[in-house]
Amino acid sequence: MPTLVVAAHGSHLNPASSRPAHEHARRLRATGAFDTVQPAFWKEQPHFREALRTVPSEEIYLVPLFISEGYFTEQVIPREFRLAGWSGWESDGTSAVAATLSAQDTAQTVHYCGPVGTHDAMSDVIVRRAESVTGDPDVGEGVGLAVVGHGTERNENSAKAVRYHADRIRARDRFGEVQALFMDEEPAVDDVTDYFESSDVVVVPLFIADGYHTQEDIPEDMGLTDDYRTGWDTPATVDGHRIWYAGAVGTEPLLAEVVAERAADAGAEVNDRLRTEPERSGDDTVSFC
């Protein structure tokens, strides 16, 4: 069975930052599809620098739990994992699949996969998030969907990933309207109600973890609340629209499957168990005995 390392950002300040990596690792372990599933972090431990030595395997599938190709996937992860010969994925910004490299310090073969955020299956996770937050497995007809990204502050690929999924979901004709909105560029999430005619609008931030942006900035910017600390209603009424705010897409359990898909696309023989145990919520703790 393949060995999987999930590379995530983590945080020195916010314990919620690393939760998706731990939660998806737990889900993937529970499927038995992988021999070992090891999270690794930029800001927490095990650090990227030391994660490979904790995995007793000659061949590793390394999946970045990041939204877009950019600084972390192109520079930080290859450098910190000591991936010899890394020169990029030959990607247009959303099309990275995998590159096979050798880790300098452990001599392991590393299949370095594209980030989860640009995988086609991420569109399904966004839709699932809309289903989860509305409690309606058929949500779509007459409902607007806003996919929200950070924007072009440092990396144009971040916006590309948001538009990519918004376009794909729009093409499915499931939702009445689909828009890509941003925090730092137009069209801006602050004006969410200007971009939708539908009375119900589901807002899904294309972020891995809940934190400052998804739990403070965006809810206040959209007018869901004056003060994030007092919380907000779901749905919340803003300018006559009902806004269903989903929180970070990366916390959706289905994202675990995207991680596995990334490894499978890079050649991992992922067994069928993965796809036969869908999880919408709940806990599947695995005990050692």
Place this chain on the structure above:
Amino acid sequence: MDRDPVEALAKAAADGVEFDGLSARLDGERLHVATEGSTTTVAADGTLADLPAPLAASVTNWFYWDAIAPEQSAGRAFLRWLEGASEGEQSTVPERYDALETGVSREWGQLLLTARLADQGTRRYEVRHVDDQDVPISELAVKTALDDATAIARRDDRDRYRPLKTAPTLPRGWVFPDLGPDAVLSIVGELYPATIENWYREREGDLDVTHYREAAQRQTGRYQSVSELPSEALEWAAEACCVDPECLKRREWDETEDEVLDVPRGDGSFPCREPCSLFVAAAKEWTSLEDEATRTYEIELTPSERDQLEAIVDAVADGQTDQIREADLGAGANRYRARYLRAKRFEGDASGAFEMADGSDPSEEHTTE
């Protein structure tokens, strides 16, 4: 246990077995088994019951390490160390089994790890906080899953987030009472990531230490500036972050291979092979702060007030503020004392308490030069 250890040994003995004082050799249908002071021959399809007790112990010991314990070298070496079976430790298998009957314990950071003998030589392992050494299991929260370890590592006893897993702030009150060999390695790896692997590399003389200047040179983006941290400030930074009361790793990196830091390395079991991300983040702040030029200030204080400022700095730096009793007015860092000092000396225009000695405008005091 699917196979009888004797059957497994007979198969392996075709090529000869030498392990922990046990010798085994297959001669046709006969299996010759020997330890120091005891020799016997049994049928190749025999069972443990055919062996005298000391030999049976050596055979089950071989079987555990051959068929059950992990092959991966770091984890295996760790489990051997845990029960006192490392190279150079001369205990015999019967002696080791006697100790394992009651449990052999080792400390690993704030963990107390105990190996015990179970059925037919199998080992089971317990993990708990070292300060819970004498607490009955019935008074501890029994844990079994890797997720439990993730949750334990996340917050300290005051429910504060722990950004550094090797900080000596692991919460108490839990126990993993009965783990197999792979599971105990996973649990330790979750509580103290990569410590077993780096400890093993160090034992093998193969630890890849990255010194500060090299680690700093590697930084990009927001952290590029850390290569400019002055040498003197690096000493202060290591004193602030890398000593035993702050981190249980033993610092093996220095400024460079030739420029050794004076700060004590610490007494931890496991090595620190390069500045961690928290240290680099701190170094970024100090690099920026060190960029400011010093100024000379004048402030009027009584001798006791001067002592009090020192006491406040010490109490904050040592994390002692919450241990100063509410009504202990004799302690300089007592909250009422600090509030009194603020009311007397710092209320209102706080920066006005410190007069610039050269008479310049205090509002320019943060200007970098």
